[in-house]
Amino acid sequence: MRRISAIMIFELKRMFQKRQSYLLMFGMPILFTFIFGALFSGDTEVKPSIAVVDDDQSTLSQALIHELKSKNMIDISIENANDAKTKFDGQKLTGYIRIDEGFEEQVLKDEVPDIVFVYSPSFNSAKMIEQVINDSMIKLRIIAAASSTYEDITGDSWKGAQEKMTSQLASSAGIKNVAVTKSKELTTMNNMTARSAGFTIMFVMITMLISTGVLLEARQTGVWYRIMSTPTSKKELLIGYLLAFFLIGWIQFGVLMVISKFVFHVNWGNLLGIIVLVSSLLLCTIGLGLFIAGFVKTSEQQSVFGNLIIISTCMLGGVYWPLEIMPNVMQQIAKFVPQYWGLEGFAELSVRGGTVIDILVPSGILLAITLVFLVVGMTRIRFE
Numbered sequence: 001m002r003r004i005s006a007i008m009i010f011e012l013k014r015m016f017q018k019r020q021s022y023l024l025m026f027g028m029p030i031l032f033t034f035i036f037g038a039l040f041s042g043d044t045e046v047k048p049s050i051a052v053v054d055d056d057q058s059t060l061s062q063a064l065i066h067e068l069k070s071k072n073m074i075d076i077s078i079e080n081a082n083d084a085k086t087k088f089d090g091q092k093l094t095g096y097i098r099i100d101e102g103f104e105e106q107v108l109k110d111e112v113p114d115i116v117f118v119y120s121p122s123f124n125s126a127k128m129i130e131q132v133i134n135d136s137m138i139k140l141r142i143i144a145a146a147s148s149t150y151e152d153i154t155g156d157s158w159k160g161a162q163e164k165m166t167s168q169l170a171s172s173a174g175i176k177n178v179a180v181t182k183s184k185e186l187t188t189m190n191n192m193t194a195r196s197a198g199f200t201i202m203f204v205m206i207t208m209l210i211s212t213g214v215l216l217e218a219r220q221t222g223v224w225y226r227i228m229s230t231p232t233s234k235k236e237l238l239i240g241y242l243l244a245f246f247l248i249g250w251i252q253f254g255v256l257m258v259i260s261k262f263v264f265h266v267n268w269g270n271l272l273g274i275i276v277l278v279s280s281l282l283l284c285t286i287g288l289g290l291f292i293a294g295f296v297k298t299s300e301q302q303s304v305f306g307n308l309i310i311i312s313t314c315m316l317g318g319v320y321w322p323l324e325i326m327p328n329v330m331q332q333i334a335k336f337v338p339q340y341w342g343l344e345g346f347a348e349l350s351v352r353g354g355t356v357i358d359i360l361v362p363s364g365i366l367l368a369i370t371l372v373f374l375v376v377g378m379t380r381i382r383f384e
Contacts, residue, residue: 007240037192048094051079058104095119198319209306212289213299249282269349280366287373294380
């Protein structure tokens with residue numbers, strides 16, 4: 001046990017004594033998360049900016065504006081005709097709505113007033129805005145007709161009845177986003193969370209690749225022969241190195257998770273589930289490093305081929321960008337790489353509020369891949 005601990009501590013010191021290790025393990029994942037997280041973020045709802053030119057300045061024109069605002073689907077501002085046209089031409093507005101003079105009079109006469117909606121031909125949601133305007137106009141005309149009837153019957157002003165009916169029939173938001181999760185305390189996983197988890201996985205894999213390369217380096221430099229001449233057995237040697245690789249991976253993963261929680265506000269979900277998933281992922285990554293080491297002769301070759309494999313499979317597995325933007329065929333192929341199942345597990349924990357039970361499939365698949373990598377890798381690595 002003392003020999004195993006000595007090997008493990010030696011390898012930990014060797015890794016963390018190098019200054020460049022901190023840049024690779026912590027600096028690069030944070031930088032990549034920031035860049036790609038901001039690049040593909042689509043969580044912030046952007047409403048079209050629509051100005052309203054109210055040339056009528058009447059009770060009913062104000063009621064229409066209030067109704068449009070209550071839909072909560074467009075960002076409404078009040079402008080005069082010249083300012084609205086200038087801002088629209090300068091592309092500061094998505095479009096503008098013009099309410100002509102005589103609007104209220106036409107509505108009270110049960111006529112259909114013309115509402116002019118000016119927008120750019122490239123505005124894809126124009127039909128939706130037109131539908132919102134039409135719906136608001138229908139509601140306004142019904143209230144105006146009822147208010148006029150009320151005035152005819154009671155002799156009271158129609159304006160009071162109109163204001164009362166408008167407040168009682170106030171519209172709710174046109175569209176409401178609702179996140180449905182297993183736990184009410186958990187929010188939806190945004191793009192920053194997905195990229196944080198993805199790049200943490202990628203750079204942990206790169207670090208593990210470098211760490212497992214020490215086995216090839218030891219064989220190249222003759223360290224193996226010197227160690228084998230001591231009472232240390234091959235079994236103790238392997239256990240010491242594997243524990244060192246595992247601890248290095250956990251230190252890196254743990255630090256990145258804490259940083260991303262406070263810097264990027266990432267919610268990682270159930271703690272026990274995270275421990276199980278990350279441990280499975282680390283074992284799979286160590287297995288991959290040993291697998292590659294079994295097919296190359298030098299640590300330099302392992303670094304070249306290993307980084308090529310890791311980066312390409314990370315792109316395929318959804319680390320750099322959402323899987324949804326990839327073709328269906330590529331999405332199916334992605335299921336054969338470990339990164340896909342790692343991200344699936346994190347999504348289950350942080351998006352759907354899952355627990356250990358919910359990540360049994362991703363963790364099980366990662367462990368199955370680990371077994372294949374370890375069996376092939378350990379049978380091909382030559383220690384003498």
